[in-house]
Amino acid sequence: MAGNSDPLTPRAKLAVTAGKAVAAASRAAGRGSGSVIGGRVALKLDPDLLARLAQNLDVTLVSATNGKTTTTRLIAEALRAAGPVVSNALGANMPAGITSALAGSSDARFGVIEVDEKYLAGVARDTDPKCIALLNLSRDQLDRAAETRMLAENWREGLAGSKAVIVANADDPLVVWAASSSPNVIWVAAGQMWKDDAWSCPSCGGVMQRPGDDWFCGECGFRRPTPSWALSGDHVLDPHGSAWPIHLQLPGRANKANAASSAAVAAVFGVPPQVALERMYQVQAVAGRYDVVQFQQRDLRLLLAKNPAGWLETFSLIDPPPTPVILSVNARSADGTDTSWLWDVDYTRLSGHPICVIGDRKLDLAVRLEVANQHFQVCDDLDQAVQMSPPGRIEVIANYTAFQDLRRRVGN
Known part of the structure; x- marks a missing residue:
């Protein structure tokens, strides 16, 4: 290991303290973990801090x-x-x-x-x-x-x-x-x-x-x-x-x-x-991914899939038909606003599953599923999709911001 026992200059220590203060203020205001804004402030004060x-x-x-x-x-x-x-x-x-x-x-x-x-x-x-x-x-x-x-x-x-x-x-x-x-x-x-x-x-x-x-x-x-x-x-x-x-x-x-x-x-x-x-083996879930949560007397497994490669891998691990599947897609800036990637995903792998579609871009996804000859229902939100799904466990697959929306709704 390189360096002395305390590599931080007074300026670096100030940057760390300021960053932590800003992050704490951001958390207190309910704006997430504050790690990004805290880091930005710290790097502004000491560009060599990392x-x-x-x-x-x-x-x-x-x-x-x-x-x-x-x-x-x-x-x-x-x-x-x-x-x-x-x-x-x-x-x-x-x-x-x-x-x-x-x-x-x-x-x-x-x-x-x-x-x-x-x-x-x-x-x-x-x-x-x-x-x-x-x-x-x-x-x-x-x-x-x-x-x-x-x-x-x-x-x-x-x-x-x-x-x-x-x-x-x-x-x-x-x-x-x-x-x-x-x-x-x-x-x-x-x-x-x-x-x-x-x-x-x-x-x-x-x-x-x-x-x-x-x-x-x-x-x-x-x-x-x-x-x-x-x-x-x-x-x-x-x-x-x-x-x-x-x-x-x-x-x-x-x-x-x-x-x-x-x-x-x-x-x-x-x-x-x-x-x-x-x-x-200690790792059970990663930032909510793979968690099974109780919601409206049902077991929902939350799965994150952000791009064609991720959706393909996710389809390979869901329970077999007729396990119901809820798909949620957004196209906010953190997701990428271009949804043309939906056409690269092989949705025929969902044949036999009852499918409900939610999210900001549910209609884009609905058109894609229609072309893939899949049976599906378009729903207003997670609550409605769960109510319309048959009993038992439900697989819920969502892209990035849609996944965060789901976690907030189920209190995860």
Whole structure:
């Protein structure tokens, strides 16, 4: 670990104090956690504050389009076996939110930080991470996010020559291309269910060949690297060929993949796979995701899905028909205002489920379901959708701000 015991200058201490005061005022006014506004104020007073706060920490950064909040939680739990951890567990993943999270802990040894894809290069520059986990890249927030190939290029340039150990998904060609500029990469076979953003080679633009689980470019030879860690059914295979069972309370194949990547990260810090995976069992829900809540005498499972890749993974873990499904879609600025991504989702996977549609953009979703020949009802709100659903458990799938609306309504 670098630095002296107290890396904070008087100015930095003032910035931290001011940031915490503003955050507390924001919370008192009922405007959320206050972490973002607090971080903004602190960085205004000391633009180098993030670097100073990270100075005495062994930092891991986690970035991806899908799964970064959950993976951040899993890694944080695993590393607690080796010492105190500070993390932005609630997903405030831009520089202001990250600064706020790090300012909240003075005795941590490890920093496990979720980073928005667009900010990864800058945050890596500021925090001098020991490890960076890269899970996937797919289309998201089409109105404001760069095209995925451009994001991969941004990562590739930002991570070139990085001293960090990069733990990267060998099954996502965009991630592999981005990570390949780094001298020290650990490849994890974590799988890739959504492939529609990786049919052309990120290196030369050629057509990607995908025999079985393999992939390669027939034109330039860019190909899937040999992984040293792998997800295999309900086990993680480590570099020595040992198989470690995954026991999670979180559902679905995607979370097993997150656990495999998290085990590889934990090993970088000397935490063995068995210890890391046992600790991950503690995680029951992540910022409300996967929670089962009681509402109007029913059990609602809350599932977050923000983009086509996320919806595809979510459809794979819901209970089989005829379990009722409520779908909620908004298109506010935090979601991205362009809903054309709905046409990239295969809604025929919901055949046999009674479906209710709610949210700001329920009519956009209704048109899409109509074209997919699904039977559905458009409802005014969650209360009506629950009343119209048959008895039993209900799966509720929502995108970002729609998910926050649902949590407020059910008191979660």
